Amino acid sequence: VQLQxxxxxxxxxxxxxxxxxxxxxxxxxxxxxxxFRQAPGKDxxxxxxxxxxxxxxxxxxxxxxxxxxxxxNARNTVWLQxxxxxxxxxxxxxxxxxHFGPSLRAAATDYGSWxxxxxxxxxx
Numbered sequence: 001v002q003l004q005x006x007x008x009x010x011x012x013x014x015x016x017x018x019x020x021x022x023x024x025x026x027x028x029x030x031x032x033x034x035x036f037r038q039a040p041g042k043d044x045x046x047x048x049x050x051x052x053x054x055x056x057x058x059x060x061x062x063x064x065x066x067x068x069x070x071x072x073n074a075r076n077t078v079w080l081q082x083x084x085x086x087x088x089x090x091x092x093x094x095x096x097x098x099h100f101g102p103s104l105r106a107a108a109t110d111y112g113s114w115x116x117x118x119x120x121x122x123x124x
Contacts (some may be wrong), residue, residue, distance in 0.1 A: 001025045003115030005095045010121040021078040021095030029073035032098035035080045039050050045050035046106035058104040087124045092117035
């Protein structure tokens with residue numbers, strides 16, 4: 001599976017963005033997918049994950065209630081709807097495929113097929 005994130009941009013605090021993760025190749029529809037982010041000088045941080053059936057989702061505490069992860073296997077796409085953006089949400093956002101299932105995981109080492117990230121900038 002190859003993944004490509006898109007949809008980032010420059011927004012003001014309180015605004016919304018929807019990121020997309022487009023997949024190509026085999027295996028997407030049976031893979032858990034995660035979103036991570038990395039700010040300059042910081043480690044890659046877990047944001048959200050979704051099971052391959054969409055039945056289960058998992059969020060970092062810092063985004064719970066503001067971000068929503070969803071997917072459409074027929075369209076080979078996972079989305080991350082981000083509402084109420086804060087300056088601390090600014091980072092490069094990446095999507096990745098989990099190595100294992102069915103439980104959702106938050107460690108970056110449990111994921112692979114990292115796509116090229118998309119930059120999110122939030123001005124205060």
